[in-house]
Amino acid sequence: MSGTPTAHLPAPAEDARLQIRFVVPPAFHEIPVFGTEDQVAEELWELVCEVLASEPDETRVRWAVALAGLIPPMAEAGVIHAGMCLVDVDGRPSTASIVASVCPLVGTDHAGAVDFLLTRLARxxxxxxxxxxxxxxGRAAAVIDAVATSLDGGPTPLDGMAVPLHDGVLTTSVIQVHLPLPNESQLLSLELSTPCPEDWELYSELFADVVRSIHLEFADLPTVSEALYGPLEEPVAEAMGQRVKAAFG
Incomplete structure (x- = not known):
């Protein structure tokens, strides 16, 4: 287990804060989102050197530049945690990312939020x-989708990986889970994405464990001194697993 990312959000009571915790698989390395420009740059380079320890500097720089370009929009989108993995699966490199964000819950009240989201997302x-x-x-809305992105033909961090392109278009498999928070004013969204379709079932099962580990708690303490969870023992959420296999299995 790699740890329990924690976020503190305003709660209805002045002396209480909403703590959001979830367990991230140990293969996922945290991408720096918060801090000064120099701090983020330093942490980002340390991350790339750790993940790509056996790769040449050219490859590390390409990954660092690509990740750096994602950080400003993630900060603007309310991202509270971002992680990426680059692992070996059956002798080939494979990658995926997990992102968690918090945004205002608008257009509906808390009681009807999930049904509202289901209707809006379906449309x-x-x-x-x-x-x-x-x-x-709690009850949440889940989305399984495939996102197509046109590449300009230049070098990308995915060069050298077994990632299929069709006419210069990259298809990324995505799962999102949107959970209305008990402060009744915000929405927690977790997303897993991977451009490696052959590893979709592996990553989707890991993600199912992540969302099942979400713990929400109002507390007076501004920080958490110890991890809440030990190793997960609960099975993958059956309903989500069936949806995943039906869509991409």
Whole structure:
């Protein structure tokens, strides 16, 4: 287990804060989102050197530049945690990312938020698989989708990886889970994405464990001194697993 990312958000009571915790698989390395420009740059380079320890500097620089370009929009989007992995699966490199963000809950009240999200997501993303799921932290909306991105033909961090392109278009498999928070004013969104379709089932099962580990708690303490969770023993959420296999299995 790599740790429990924690975020503190305003709660209805002045002396209490909403703590959000979830367990991230140990293969995922945290991407620096907060800090000064120099701090982020230093931490980002340390991350790339750790993840790509056996790669030449040219490859490390390419990954660092690509990740650096993602950090400003992530900060603007309310990202509270971002992680990436680059692992060996059956002798070939494979990559995926996990991102968690918090945004205002608008357009609906808390009680009807999930049904509102289901309707809105089904209309805006008609090709996606949209469903409600039950998590230990509450009812949530889940989306399974494939996102197509046109590449300009120049070098990318994915060079040398077994990532299929069709006419210069990269297809990324995505799962998102949107959970209305108990402060009734915000929405927690977690997303896993991977451009490696052959590893989709592996990553989606890991992500199912992540969202099942979400723990929400109002507390007076501004920090958490110890991890809440030990190793996960609960099985993958059955409903989500069936949806994943139906869409991409």
């Amino acid at each position: 805006s993303r008609p090709e996606a698989e949209v469903t409600a799921i039950e998590l230990p932290a």
